[in-house]
Amino acid sequence: MPDSHKFGTSTLVEAGGMRVLLDCGRGAVVRLGQIGVPVGSLDAICISHFHSDHYAALPDIVMTGAIPAAWGGRKKRLRLIAPEGAQQVVDGLWALTSADRDIRVADGEIDPDLHRIDTKVIAEGVVFDENGLRITAFEVDHGDFVKPAFGYRVEYGGHVFVHSHDTRYCDNLVRHAQGADVLVHEIAMAHPETLAAHPHVRTVIEHHIQPRDVARIFAQVRPKAAILTHVILRGPDAPSIDEMLDEVGQGYDGPLQVARDLMVIRFGASISIYSAETARG
Ligand SMILES: [Zn+2]
Ligand SMILES: [Zn+2]
Incomplete structure (x- = not known):
């Protein structure tokens, strides 16, 4: 839904000097700007599946990131790690961005190669492993017409972060989430x-x-x-967040919270969770 307080789903992973986005829903470029991360500094983007709320920001990231400014500044090609269908998306992006590219190249502003994307079509398994940052894709169950759809397990320095992305109840997720310090899960x-x-x-x-x-x-x-995100509460007479949390509480008594845009999860000797807005004062 278009809501200025709840942009499309996107999670920035920063570890080992790498920056990787897990999904890039609507507004990801604006949110990166809010936390002072140049769009062009992203090393890779992992996509869970091709519903628009998970990749709508891709054209914005490609074009804005290539602009030589403090908030852009891409130096090397962006990498896209995504399910089957990725090449079609990337081919379409090349066409979509051509009008912008032609102008900027003619003006000597950008190198056209910075609009190119290195694409990796993935199956379940390790999809990224650099500088100690390892990302594993695992299949989830998002319905018969969304195959494959992936969740991601992120490991660095003995810490484990797992994101379900979009899925129904899934035993494969339970298997791949074992040992998670933080588990982010969708809910409806x-x-x-x-x-x-x-x-x-x-x-x-x-x-x-x-x-x-x-x-x-x-x-x-x-x-x-345990963190809930991608919260879908459908009406008429939509349930409230409290009603939803009460229902979860019937079967789970551990620590639980609902994600908000610009939430930061910092992994150290302990895990701290706070808002990037508050942190910046
Ligand atoms: Zn979806
Ligand atoms: Zn979704």
Whole structure:
């Protein structure tokens, strides 16, 4: 949904001198600007699946990142790590960005090669392993027409961060999330009456996971921090966040919070979670 407080899904991983985005939904470039990370400094982007809320910012990242400015400044090609279908997206991007590229190249502003993307089409397994930062893709279950869809496990210096991305209840996720310090999981909820009366709401909810099943996931993984994101609460008469948390609480009694835009998770001797906005004063 277009909401200035909730941009599309995107998680920046910074470790070992590398910067990798997990998904790049709408507004990712603006959020990077807010935390002072130049768009051009991204080494790679891992995409979970090709629903628009997970990759809508890609053209913006490609074009804005190539501009030689403090907030752009790309020096080498961006790398895209994504499921089957990625090459078609990248070919389309090359066409989409051509009008901008022609002008900037004619003006001597950019090197056209900086609009090129090195694409890696992935299957389940390790998809990135550099400077001690290892990222593993694992298959999740986001419905019959979204195959494959991936969650990501990120490891660095003995710390483990796992992001479900979009999925229904998935045993493969539980397997790959073992030992996670932080597990970020999606969630969706609508009242039973709404599901019965509105088939289109049912279709949406059936691609996602409901609170009691999220609780089953968290209870099996037992992360130090469990975080809910990609929160879908569908109306009419949409459930509240508190109602959703109560439902999760029926099956999981560990620490739990709801993600917000610009939330920072810092891994050190302990894990601290705070807002980048507060941190900047
Ligand atoms: Zn999706
Ligand atoms: Zn989504």
